[in-house]
Amino acid sequence: MSSSPSAPAPLRIELADETATLRLAEDLAMVLRPGDAVALQGDLGAGKTTLSRALLRALADDPALEVPSPTFTLVQPYDFKRFPVAHLDLYRMEDPDEIDELGLDEMLDEGAALIEWPERAEEALPADSLWMTLEPTGEGDGRIATFYVNEGDWTERLSRSFALRRFLDGAGWQGASRRFLQGDASARRYETVRIGERHAIAMNAPARPDGPPVRDGKPYSRIAHLAEDVRPFVAIDRALREQGFAAPEILAADCEAGFLLIEDLGRGSVVAEGAPIEERYQAAAALLADLHTYKWPEEVTLEDGFIHRVPAYDRDALMIEAELYLDWFVPDVTGAPASDEAAAAFREGWNRLIDLMEGSPKTWCLRDFHSPNLIWRENLTGNARLGLIDFQDAVIGPEAYDLASLGQDARVTVPEALEEALIASYVAIRQQRNANFDADGFRRDYAILSAHRATKVIGIFTRLARRDGKPGYLAHMPRLFAYLKRSLSHPALADIKLWYDRFAPK
Known part of the structure; x- marks a missing residue:
């Protein structure tokens, strides 16, 4: 040629x-x-x-x-x-x-x-x-x-x-067969590697380059506290395993290159025929209740001396995520940016809700605690039944965030009755262990964070479809809008509900 x-x-x-x-x-x-x-x-x-x-x-x-x-x-x-x-x-x-x-x-x-x-x-x-x-x-x-x-x-x-x-x-896997396992919305790719009866998962996660500055001279990924390489995964994985949670064992690592060889936790799902399996979602809620009893560190030191500082899920991160709705969904539907009045009211409303959570208890938020990242392991018991993956973007934030991610699973329709049952069982476990657990405050935070997550994911899925050529994500939109409507019914969200009623594209 x-x-x-x-x-x-x-x-x-x-x-x-x-x-x-x-x-x-x-x-x-x-x-x-x-x-x-x-x-x-x-x-x-x-x-x-x-x-x-x-x-x-x-x-x-x-x-x-x-x-x-x-x-x-x-x-x-x-x-x-x-x-x-x-x-x-x-x-x-x-x-x-x-x-x-x-x-x-x-x-x-x-x-x-x-x-x-x-x-x-x-x-x-x-x-x-x-x-x-x-x-x-x-x-x-x-x-x-x-x-x-x-x-x-x-x-x-x-x-x-x-x-x-x-x-x-x-890493000692010379001649291993390689089979594509999955890609995700980021640049990460996963493969199954096998030699005879030995099998593992190869994570191919090149360092995320900084994008263009979008606010205060910082790129989106830094403001939203997204992992820029594999070290945060290694750090969170290590801490979870030390406390007995079923994160995968790391068999080999090249953090500079962005390659990890990790334990294959299996293919068991918490979903069957596109619907949640109630027992398994309940087990996931119970796992979160256990996870939230620990006082997780703000820093984790790796064997090579690298210190990963788990970032706070701060106002800037929450706001820039919510604004993905304005940045991507609104112009995609209307053909024009949100008006100055609508954008200002949106930011004012969400800032007030973030203020409400200021004094709420904080913990590690694994951040994508939902069906694609939960591996069901049928023959085990307790929290070991649930393998945990995809937690490299973990932050320190309100306790309700991960339960909201589960109870309003973006890729699987969780019926309202099951969502309420998950909240009730989580609250019951926390109250058994702490008589001072604030159930009303938790439910308020859950409503805020589930509405925030739906708003954010609507923006992300629009971006994936329009910018990245992945239109399949649009199939999830009706579910996300139904979740958002469900969350906005909480009295604490009355003001922001008025915004969606008035300004949201129809």
């Missing part, structure tokens, strides 16, 4: 044998995403079939997947769980324009494409295609893989995936 003068230098990788080729296919599969086209070059016998088969099997998480040659059909489609993938062989294609007839653009709208003999249609392929050439070394099954990138972020993605492979090798 031809490279533009500004293109990065080709990346060459020596593959000692067929096993190394299979591992390379897995490394590539881990970074593949919808819209990607991989153009695979090489003479007959160069290993294109071996690599293609391994890549498709890794995407399918099925080592026995049938991978027929598309030589005669030209296209072999696969409807994988993550996204569809088309395997193309253009050897028999005579005119580059035929690529349009095959519908490559439509394939890339929703999925990815693996293209053999791409030189038959080079100019017709997307400019940001990843070009890859395989060449035999002449020594056994050895090969040289060379990657060419003209446009896009392939260089960054590949380098990151290859670095994770080196991290696993250095």
